[in-house]
Amino acid sequence: MTKFSALFDRLRLELILLFLLSALVVWGLPITGSLWLDELISFWIIKDSPQNVFYRAFEFQGQSPLYFLILWWTAQFNSEEWFLRLPSLIVGAFSIAIFFQVARNWLSREAAILATLLLLGMDRVHVALFSARPYSFALFSALAATFFLVRWIERRSVGSLVLYAVCMVMTYFFHYLFILIYCVHLLYVVLRRTTGADLRIVDFIIASCFIGIGLIPGLFQLVQLFGNKDVIDLSLALTSDSVTDAWFRTSTLIPAGVAILVGWLVAGGKVKSPQLQVVLFLTFWACMPPLLFYLLSRTIALSIFVDRYYLWYVPGFALLLGLSLDLLERKAARQLGLLIAWLLLVVVELGHFWHQEDWREAIRISRENVTPDTLVLAYPGLIESQDPRWLSDAGKSDYLLAPFSYYPLESRKILLPLNAEASNLKKYFQEFVLPQVKLHQKLVLLSLNLRTRDPLVPDRIIFAPEYYRRLLKNEGFASRSLGNFGLVSVYLLERIVE
Structure with a gap:
């Protein structure tokens, strides 16, 4: 094992493993694939002038325009899918690098590399890395803030504390909810103070006050979001399993668990005790x-x-x-565990299948089966389509039809709600949708495969396309599938001739 450890160190094998997994992850990302629904909303927000970016970000997304202004600037050079995603990917690479630097404050080199590999191998991080959405930027700002906070504690550098405050405000304006990482930072400051670190708490309080002042402009958006809570409802059935699913991810736990077990066996069962404050801090960060x-x-x-x-x-x-x-005392045991974890993560990554929304292909197929006077019934799946006011308002319906702003379809489109028989939507469907349907012999149904409760069998859940095929069959239309494109389905409906 001594020779193995020496070879490991001489080759800097841990960095090679990190580079190879990073390359594999990037290679496997569907960067050139179709934009998914939230990314299509991003494009809808930035497709016109910067003034419209401000208005649409505030009014329709309830978010700061900071990320969308970056995306607008990016789109001035190239608006292809991969190029719109490129800023998130670049910032994601910086996130991985700064995470490793943060990890080295509490972990050995081998453990820090393992943590970085595990972070890189998580599905949630994959999505943030390549999406034309603000999550990669928000994660980077949050990690940068953590880096500068730790640096201030270790070096008592006022400059680091200033940069911490700046990064926290940026985190907030990239995504409002990421500011809650301040709770993690506050606990760390308290733990370090109680264990004897020489900290000027008054400096941290002043920095926190400046952060609070910086957050004020966004508070109006949070109030507006809360006021729209009846419309903005992303809820599925919440159970205790919903929380445990966030922690027990087999694609992450199995490589880590096997690595630690193998290292423990090699180390002859010898372990050491970790620092209690680090365990408390990281447990809080992971679980809270x-x-x-x-x-x-x-x-x-x-x-x-x-x-x-x-x-x-x-x-x-x-x-x-x-x-x-x-916890493993022997360095060679940690290095072997790291190598085992890397091999398992590579296997997981090679078997990764992206089951995404292929709006590009779905709309292309629709385009081949419509004429300018064909009626397209569209259910893109946005939650606001549960409100009839959004469906019938011209400005708001343009937002709901965001997929067609990037992938155009030259045909008249009518928006469908998720459930046309809901009490607040029945009037819209019967008085607006059905009269238009009855004027046509041929329709195209383009729908996201979201689930809804079956009105005929209350305990049964059906997908939106199936629901509307059945509903339109009662109106005299036979349906034929034009294909399933990830989570998007397209059907051609033709009136049955008696």
Whole structure:
């Protein structure tokens, strides 16, 4: 094992492993694939002038325009799918690098590399890395803030504290909910203070005040979002399993667990005790965010229990697993465990299948089967389509038809709600949709495969396309599938001739 450890060090094998997995992850990302629904909304926001970017980001997304202005500038050079995603990918690479630097504050080199590999191998991070959405930028800002906070504590550098405050404000304006990582930072400052670190708490309080002042402009958006909570409802059936699913990810736990087990066996069962304050801090970072968002979704009637909203817990989760490798005393055992984990993560990555929304192909197929006077019934799947006011308002319906702003379809389109028989939507469907349907002999149904409760069998769940095929069959239309494109389905409906 001594020779193995020497070879490992001489080749800097841990960095090679990190580079190879990074290359494999990037190679496997569908960067050139179709934009998915939220990315199509991003394009709709930035497709016109910067003034429209401000208005649409505030009015339709309830978010700061900071990321969308970056995306608008990017689109001035090239608006292809891969180019719109490129800023997130570049920033994601910086996130991985800064995460490793953060990890080295608490972990050995081998454990820090393991934590970085685990972070890189998580599905949630994959999505953030290549999506034309603000999550990669928000995660980077949150990690940069953590880096500068730790640097201030270790070096008592005022400049680092200033940069910490700046990064926290940027985190907030990239995504409002990521600011909650401040709770993690506050706990770390308290733990370091109670264990004798020489900190000027008054400096941290001043920095926190400046952060608070910087957040004020975004508070109006948060108030507006809460006011629209009846429309903005992302809720599925929340159970305790919803929380545990965030922690027990087999694609991450199995490589980490096997690595630690193999290292433990090689080390002859010898382990060392970790620092209690580090264990408490990382456990809080890993466990608090999903639990907090779950409880908020249960208590304030605004469903924010969506994994990308608490993505900032993932670094803590990876660090906690990395800390487990540091329980092994022998360096060679840690290095062997790291190699085993890398091999398993490569296997997982090679078997990764991206089941995404292929709007590009779905709309292309639709285009081949319509004429300018063909009616297209569209259910893109946005949650606001549950409100009839959004469906019937010209400005708001343009937002709901965001997929067609990037992938055009020259035909008249009518928006469908998720459930046309819901009490608040029945009038819209019967008085607006059905009269238009009855004027046509041929229709195209283009729908996201979201689930809804079957009105005929209350305990049964059906997908939106199936629901509308059955509903339109009662209106005299036979349907034929034109294909399923990931999570998007297209059907051709023709009136049955008696």
